[in-house]
Amino acid sequence: MARAATTTDAFNAVAEPRRRAILEVLADGERPVNDLVARLGLPQPLVSKHLRVLREVGLVDVRGAGRQRIYRLEGRSLEPIHDWVKRFERTWERRFQRMDEVLEELKEQEEEESDDE
Amino acid sequence: MARAATTTDAFNAVAEPRRRAILEVLADGERPVNDLVARLGLPQPLVSKHLRVLREVGLVDVRGAGRQRIYRLEGRSLEPIHDWVKRFERTWERRFQRMDEVLEELKEQEEEESDDE
């Protein structure tokens, strides 16, 4: 088995920095493809391909407007990533450090007690 | 150019679901490799390889203890992901919706005004 497809989920889609750049631009408001091309300085086919990946995982939406196609951010698809990472927030946030130390001590005590049984 | 190496940054390392699973186990406390192998039900070489990737991007730390090697979570390396995703929080959080609609209207008005110049 090879690496999971980029279209598997938001985690894989967002691992590519250029796709993150696209999302950052779209966070400012919807844009047609050529706007993204100009702003990012990338070849148009490359941008279209990245947009396809983003669309397949639901991170963007498209709407036709004349000959343009307007892409819009679908931020909700980032929520799983947000939720997953947030569970680890305590491991680097200073304000949780002392609390976690206490919990760690308590857990070690419990383990010692169950060893004595 | 192919896809960026998994060891490029936390974004790429964490795109692999088994590596996320490893981090989730380690969030409960440090563990030797065989503990992870047992808990995840994966072949030991596979776990070792995933641990190597996680170590190269700083998501875990190792410490030798006899013939065991104890792995520990380094949550701080998740902070860049957290920070990046957090910037998009407003796009799916209900409590931001109305505020963003207003901002959008204001921006459109500005654009109309500058078109008249």
Added chain:
DNA sequence: TTGACATATGCCGATACAGACATATATGGT
């Protein structure tokens, strides 16, 4: 030293990628 245990590394096959480039499709204007 021999052996058992714990972990890491090497090689293989299959797969999927990002980017370059050329070309197809779609829409609008004249």
Added chain:
DNA sequence: ACCATATATGTCTGTATCGGCATATGTCAA
């Protein structure tokens, strides 16, 4: 009908993957 614009798709190349399996390395114990 024709052309220009806007965007999407196809093909190719080089590369890096994940997982399987075999094997190497390191450490303890007798």
